[in-house]
Amino acid sequence: MNANAEVxxxxxxxxxxxxxxxxxxxxxxxxxxxxxxxxxxWLALMTxxxxxxxxxxxxxxxxDKLGSYAPGRGAYFDDxxxxxxxxxxxxxxPSAWAEDPPTRHVHVISNVExxxxxxxxxxxxxxxxxxxxxRGEADNDLLLGRRxxxxxxxxxxxxxxxxxxxxxxxxxxxxxxNTFF
Amino acid sequence: xSHECSGACPRLKRDAASEPLPYLDRLIDLEKGSLSRRVxxxxxxxxxxxxxxxxxSWLFLAHESQLPNAGDYLTTYMAEDNVxxxxxxxxxIKAFLNTCPHRxxxxxxxxxxxxxxxxxxxxxxxxxxxxxxxxxxxQQLFEAxxxxxxxxxxxxxxxxxxxxxxxxxxxxxxxxxLTEWLGDFRFYLDVMLDMDGQxxxxxxxCVKSVINCNWKVPVENFIGDIYHALWTHDSAxxxxxxxxxxxxxxxxxxYHVNFNGHGWExxxxxxGNAATLGDKEIRxxxxxxxxxxxxxxxxxxxxxxxxxxxxxxxxxLSFLPGQNTFRVWHPRGPGKIELHTWTIVNRSAPQDIKDRxxxxxxxxxxxxxxxxxxxxxxxxxxxRTNAGFVTRQQDLYMGLGLDTQLTDTDLPGNVYRxxxxxxxxxxxxxxWADLMGARSWNEVPQRDExxxxxxxxxxxxxxxxx
Numbered sequence: 001m002n003a004n005a006e007v008x009x010x011x012x013x014x015x016x017x018x019x020x021x022x023x024x025x026x027x028x029x030x031x032x033x034x035x036x037x038x039x040x041x042w043l044a045l046m047t048x049x050x051x052x053x054x055x056x057x058x059x060x061x062x063x064d065k066l067g068s069y070a071p072g073r074g075a076y077f078d079d080x081x082x083x084x085x086x087x088x089x090x091x092x093x094p095s096a097w098a099e100d101p102p103t104r105h106v107h108v109i110s111n112v113e114x115x116x117x118x119x120x121x122x123x124x125x126x127x128x129x130x131x132x133x134x135r136g137e138a139d140n141d142l143l144l145g146r147r148x149x150x151x152x153x154x155x156x157x158x159x160x161x162x163x164x165x166x167x168x169x170x171x172x173x174x175x176x177x178n179t180f181f
Numbered sequence: 182x183s184h185e186c187s188g189a190c191p192r193l194k195r196d197a198a199s200e201p202l203p204y205l206d207r208l209i210d211l212e213k214g215s216l217s218r219r220v221x222x223x224x225x226x227x228x229x230x231x232x233x234x235x236x237x238s239w240l241f242l243a244h245e246s247q248l249p250n251a252g253d254y255l256t257t258y259m260a261e262d263n264v265x266x267x268x269x270x271x272x273x274i275k276a277f278l279n280t281c282p283h284r285x286x287x288x289x290x291x292x293x294x295x296x297x298x299x300x301x302x303x304x305x306x307x308x309x310x311x312x313x314x315x316x317x318x319x320q321q322l323f324e325a326x327x328x329x330x331x332x333x334x335x336x337x338x339x340x341x342x343x344x345x346x347x348x349x350x351x352x353x354x355x356x357x358x359l360t361e362w363l364g365d366f367r368f369y370l371d372v373m374l375d376m377d378g379q380x381x382x383x384x385x386x387c388v389k390s391v392i393n394c395n396w397k398v399p400v401e402n403f404i405g406d407i408y409h410a411l412w413t414h415d416s417a418x419x420x421x422x423x424x425x426x427x428x429x430x431x432x433x434x435x436y437h438v439n440f441n442g443h444g445w446e447x448x449x450x451x452x453g454n455a456a457t458l459g460d461k462e463i464r465x466x467x468x469x470x471x472x473x474x475x476x477x478x479x480x481x482x483x484x485x486x487x488x489x490x491x492x493x494x495x496x497x498l499s500f501l502p503g504q505n506t507f508r509v510w511h512p513r514g515p516g517k518i519e520l521h522t523w524t525i526v527n528r529s530a531p532q533d534i535k536d537r538x539x540x541x542x543x544x545x546x547x548x549x550x551x552x553x554x555x556x557x558x559x560x561x562x563x564x565r566t567n568a569g570f571v572t573r574q575q576d577l578y579m580g581l582g583l584d585t586q587l588t589d590t591d592l593p594g595n596v597y598r599x600x601x602x603x604x605x606x607x608x609x610x611x612x613w614a615d616l617m618g619a620r621s622w623n624e625v626p627q628r629d630e631x632x633x634x635x636x637x638x639x640x641x642x643x644x645x646x647x
Contacts, residue, residue, distance in 0.1 A: 054549075056388045059292045066294075074386040076549040078540055086420045086459065086544070090551040093416035098558040139561075170292070171519065172390035175557030177549040 010115035010124070023114045023125055023151065026158045031107035031129075034180055039088040042180065047152055047161040052079040054145075054165035054181065069166070076177055077165070087180075098178060104134045105179055121153040122161065129181050133174075141174040143167055145181060192336050193278075193352070195236070198620040202229055205618050209610050214580020214603065216610060221395035222567040226617075227515040233617050234496050235260035237353035239362045241498040241509050242266045242276055242338075244525070245346045246382035247293070252310055255293040257521070258511045259350055264338055265289055265299065266348065267310045274343070276350045277312045277335035288335070292387065299335075308335050345374040346381050355622055364631040365593035366440040366494070367638050372485045373492075373502055375640060376474045379529035383507070385539040388522050390548040394560035396497055396512040397613075399520075402556065403491045403499035404444035405437050405605030408581070410489075413559060417551040421459040421544075429489055430601050437582065437604040440594035440629050442612025444605030447490030447502075454503025455487035457552065458541030463487075466534045467503070470527075477640050481592075489600070495612055500525065505538050506546040516564055522547060579603050579610070593633055 012020075033042040046052070056074035060066055079087070090096055108130040115124040126148055133141045145167035152161045165181050202225065208217040220226055240259045243266045247255055254267035256279050263279040265288065281288050281301035288299050288308070298315060299308045306317040312335035317323065323330075340351040342359040344367065349359050356362070363370065374381055392399070402409065410418075411426045418426045427450075429435060435448035451471060452464045467487040475483035487503030500507040508522040524542040526535045545552045567573040582602030590596045597604040611628065619625045 056386060058386060059290060061291055061294055064291070064294050072385065072536070072539075074388045074539075075543055076388070076547060078543060083540075083544060087551060090416045090420035090554070093419050095415035095419070096555070097413065097416070098555045170389065172388075172548050174390065174548065175392045175561060176390075176554045178554050 008115075008124070010113055010126075012113065012115055014116045015114050015123075020112070020114050023123065023158065024109075024112045026151070027109050027112060027125070027127055030160075031109050034107055035105045037091070037102065037105075039091045043084055043088050045158075045160055046081060046084060047154070047159045048081055050079075050081050050084065050161060050163070052077050052084060052163050052180075054078075054167065057167065057170040059170050068170075076172075091178075098176070101136070103178055106130075106132045107179075107181070108132075117150070123151045123153070125149040125151050131179060131181060133179060143169065143172075143174065143177075143181075147181065192332075192334060193339055193354075195353075196232075199229070199232060201233070201618045201620065202226065205614060209614055210576075211607050211611055214578065214583055214607065215576040216579045216606075217576055218567045218573045220397065220610075221564050222515055222573050224515055227512070229617055230512070231260055233619065234613065235352075235512070237351065237356050237616070237622075238496050239340075239342070239349040239351045239356070239359050240496070241347060241494070242341070242350045243274070243348045244381070244383040244507075244523070245274070245343060245348060246528070248274060250295070252295050252297055253293075254289070254296055254310070256289055256291065257509075258519070259338070259352060260512050262352070263287065264350065265335075266350075267296070269311060274341055274348050275310075275312060276338035276341050278338075280336070281306055282314075282333050282336060283317075312337055344370065347374065357622065360635075361631075362441060363443070363494075364440050364629065365633050366443040366445075368593045368633060369438060369445045369482075369485075369492075370494075371478060371638060371640070372474075372482050373500065373525070375478070375638075376470060376486060376527055377477065377529055378640065379527060381525050382528045383523045384526055384535050385524050385543075388543070388547050390520050390522075391513075392518050392520055392557050392560055393516055394518060394557075394564040395515055396510045396518045397609075398560045398563050399510050399518070399556070400493045400497055400499060401606050401609065402560070403501070404439075404493035404609050405446045405491070405600075405602060407446050407489060407491065408601045409559070413555050414552050416555065417545070418457065420551050421457050427453060427489060430599075432600065435489075435598075435600035436592070437585075437597040437600060437602040438592060438594045439605045439608035440631075442495035442609050443493065444608055445490065445492045446600040446602065446605060447485050448488050448600055449481070449484035450488045451484050452487045452503065453489030454501055456503075457545055458504060458538070459544075460537050460541055463534065463537055463541065466530065493605075493609070495609065501546065504542060504546055506542045508546075579606050593631075594629065 054077040055069035058068050109127055111128040113126040117124050128146050131143045145165050148164045150162035152159050248268040251268050251270045254265055256265050264276050265279045266276045279288050283306050286301055286303040288301050307315045309315050314330045314333045338350040339354040432448045437446050452467050455463050455467055471483050490502050493499045497510045505525050507525040511519040513519055524539045526538050582604050585597045587596045587598055615625050
């Protein structure tokens with residue numbers, strides 16, 4: 001995508017269509033939970049060791065080794081499970097004034113690629129999202145980005161163990177991010 | 182830190198000052214405590230603000246820690262003027278308009294980096310980090326045209342100066358010094374900037390976002406409005422602390438203080454703000470250094486290091502002690518701002534504590550932060566309602582805490598009892614009106630006289646017992 005682009009090979013010959021279909025359905029359902037504000041059900045899809053990371057994007061020259069984002073720099077989310085719980089707890093408060101009346105969300109998920117990893121029950125899954133949020137009369141916010149997940153196949157189904165979210169905006173054109181991706 | 186440009190800077194032209202708005206005195210009634218909604222909406226007022234506030238105030242440019250080496254630079258804004266701030270070979274810091282003086286293209290398109298020179302994309306004009314025009318393609322043709330390259334370097338910001346790590350710029354060569362501008366407010370700034378003599382640094386880079394609000398709305402919010410926290414931030418407090426915001430209405434030891442339009446509201450609970458980060462290691466750190474701070478700055482100020490408090494430095498710099506978010510609200514027309522935020526920490530803090538603070542500020546006060554989430558909505562609609570032609574002819578209440586000024590106090594500046602107050606709002610608008618009404622610095626009333634000597638900000642190193 002830019003200075004930080006890294007196209008890791010994806011040997012998807014090992015992944016059958018049926019498996020890819022399952023992953024896609026999982027990601028679509030996850031998006032529908034977010035669109036329905038079912039925050040706790042969404043949180044239940046995260047493993048206990050989740051790292052949920054959405055770095056802030058900087059404009060730097062291609063030659064600048066620092067790149068446009070990196071761990072330890074600015075981030076909108078750099079969360080473990082406990083952090084996500086707190087965010088969900090805020091959404092659930094009756095006094096979350098900026099959520100009442102509710103925001104209307106749509107998450108469009110596409111470009112799903114499922115790649116095997118060295119761990120048998122873990123898959124690296126790439127996808128892109130389009131998020132459109134509308135509030136009140138005329139508040140409309142559009143945000144697009146790429147995601148790189150590690151999805152883990154567990155006894156209770158697929159779970160998200162790691163998510164990296166790279167948005168296109170360096171200057172966030174919205175007053176807040178009152179959703180997840 | 183200020184560079185050579187006193188009074189007659191040939192590279193930075195300025196129009197003669199325009200006439201102040203004829204209806205200025207009808208916008209604010211400080212004795213009654215009322216404010217016209219027009220200040221958030223009218224284009225005419227905004228245009229005057231660019232000239233009379235922003236183009237002659239000291240504006241925050243950078244933290245020195247962002248530019249450790251010669252050639253390190255960042256780009257930022259002074260209101261809507263884009264500038265490059267760059268560390269020089271002699272260690273000083275200079276700032277220039279981020280535009281090529283040839284055909285006016287933007288010069289540097291990055292947020293930050295390291296450069297030996299700045300080269301314009303349009304025709305390849307090249308400038309040194311000192312702003313001097315070094316050369317261009319077809320140089321002989323320009324020379325044959327009689328051009329003197331020394332007259333066509335980058336336009337320098339008229340004055341650049343630092344206070345304990347914070348670098349400020351001023352577009353007005355006639356403006357009073359930064360020292361005079363901050364004055365006795367430095368007594369309070371030292372709580373954030375000089376806890377232990379090791380100074381501060383920014384960690385984690387800059388997060389930028391757009392809020393559709395007038396720039397003064399968030400400045401007011403940070404200069405003295407703890408009052409909103411109890412209601413606005415109830416949801417965030419319950420999420421982070423497991424309960425409501427502390428009842429600060431009747432705290433007997435809480436204050437509004439201001440000087441030259443800069444304001445700080447606070448109590449003395451040491452860690453009230455820090456607690457909202459929900460990280461006990463940060464609280465432990467603050468309690469751990471409190472005695473060091475007390476030795477250096479005195480008992481009183483040592484109780485402010487992370488207490489329930491908020492600060493704005495006139496006109497558009499704000500921060501929160503304890504949460505350590507540090508931010509500038511850059512105006513983008515009367516109804517829009519670009520918010521730039523950083524995390525500020527003590528340089529001497531352990532790396533683990535710095536990391537925790539970086540994470541904590543993002544969790545609480547960033548566009549995705551659980552506190553800021555509810556602020557943005559308030560800021561936008563406190564602005565947008567004034568689109569109504571009749572609505573904006575109405576006045577707002579700004580009289581909370583009239584008659585709470587303390588006269589029997591040793592604290593510098595104007596001091597008011599109870600942090601639930603609008604004294605700092607009134608002081609901000611007094612300063613705003615003073616500048617908006619002045620054609621020149623001679624016409625700006627000197628309301629606040631500094632009482633502290635320079636030595637008051639020169640703290641002895643704390644005595645360490647081996």
